[in-house]
Amino acid sequence: MIVVTGSASGIGKATREHLEASGQQVLGIDLRDAECIADLATAEGRRAAIAAVAARCGGVVDGVVACAGVGPQVESRTLIVSLNYFGAQAILAGLHDQLARGKRPAAVAVSSNSAVLPTADGALADACLDGDEAHARDLAELLSGAQVYAASKLALARWVRRTAHGAQWAGAGIRLNAVAPGAVQTPLLQEGLDHPAFGPAIRNFPIPLGGFGSPAQIAAAIVFLLSEQAAFCCGSVLFVDGGTDAMLRPDSF
Numbered sequence: 001m002i003v004v005t006g007s008a009s010g011i012g013k014a015t016r017e018h019l020e021a022s023g024q025q026v027l028g029i030d031l032r033d034a035e036c037i038a039d040l041a042t043a044e045g046r047r048a049a050i051a052a053v054a055a056r057c058g059g060v061v062d063g064v065v066a067c068a069g070v071g072p073q074v075e076s077r078t079l080i081v082s083l084n085y086f087g088a089q090a091i092l093a094g095l096h097d098q099l100a101r102g103k104r105p106a107a108v109a110v111s112s113n114s115a116v117l118p119t120a121d122g123a124l125a126d127a128c129l130d131g132d133e134a135h136a137r138d139l140a141e142l143l144s145g146a147q148v149y150a151a152s153k154l155a156l157a158r159w160v161r162r163t164a165h166g167a168q169w170a171g172a173g174i175r176l177n178a179v180a181p182g183a184v185q186t187p188l189l190q191e192g193l194d195h196p197a198f199g200p201a202i203r204n205f206p207i208p209l210g211g212f213g214s215p216a217q218i219a220a221a222i223v224f225l226l227s228e229q230a231a232f233c234c235g236s237v238l239f240v241d242g243g244t245d246a247m248l249r250p251d252s253f
């Protein structure tokens, strides 16, 4: 059984479809149209989701994809950080024990190529990684949506890299990786494109391959990272962004 958060739309939905087409069973978690309806922006919703997964899967999960998220254009900055970092991290960490009982277990976090932009606020990312949601929410109130979004995705990628190689994950045979998508044509991106300030910024952002990505292209990368073909991938952050990161940071290695 593979758990996919944000399974009702966009990248999560495409991931669900890809997995189901290859014969895997999926348990979706979302605000709507999913086996488990839960609000992952709240501590109570996260707890309920983890308990619901245990009840439905008998405490055994083979894969987790933490995909649910909102874009930088939403009004509430606290929602961005609570869902995109704390919701994703809580689901990944909270399902660890169920993953440990799974078959060739693997987990994938959905970060973003915006994580490496200078907009990402370092203090906010640190507050996330300290696990201090109240402080992170206070900081988020003082920042722009773009700063909060990028910081939440930076923190998520860093959490993956800090956690993946440890005894509880790699040492226990559970692979943890991330994808960092660029602009992908989903309802989330469309909301941004329709926004008077974010729309022009998104359209002007360079994509060397041209055009936006499709949810299926990101799903293919996620499914790869879950699969045995990625058996040696651990703590990787796979950019799937049409070349934007390579263009903006060619010498980052």
Ligand SMILES: NC(=O)c1ccc[n+]([C@@H]2O[C@H](COP(=O)([O-])OP(=O)(O)OC[C@H]3O[C@@H](n4cnc5c(N)ncnc54)[C@H](O)[C@@H]3O)[C@@H](O)[C@H]2O)c1
Pocket: 005, 006, 007, 008, 009, 010, 011, 012, 029, 030, 031, 032, 038, 039, 040, 041, 067, 068, 069, 070, 071, 083, 084, 110, 111, 112, 113, 180, 181, 182, 183, 184, 185, 186, 187, 188, 189
């Ligand atoms: N689309 C892009 O350009 C892009 C780029 C980089 C990263 N991402 C990331 O990919 C992930 C998926 O985004 P998408 O573009 O497919 O968006 P989307 O809006 O199509 O899907 C997001 C899903 O998350 C669910 N969701 C929202 N709030 C929730 C909550 N509180 N609790 C549970 N579920 C909730 C929504 O109902 C929806 O089904 C997000 O984490 C996003 O930040 C997207």
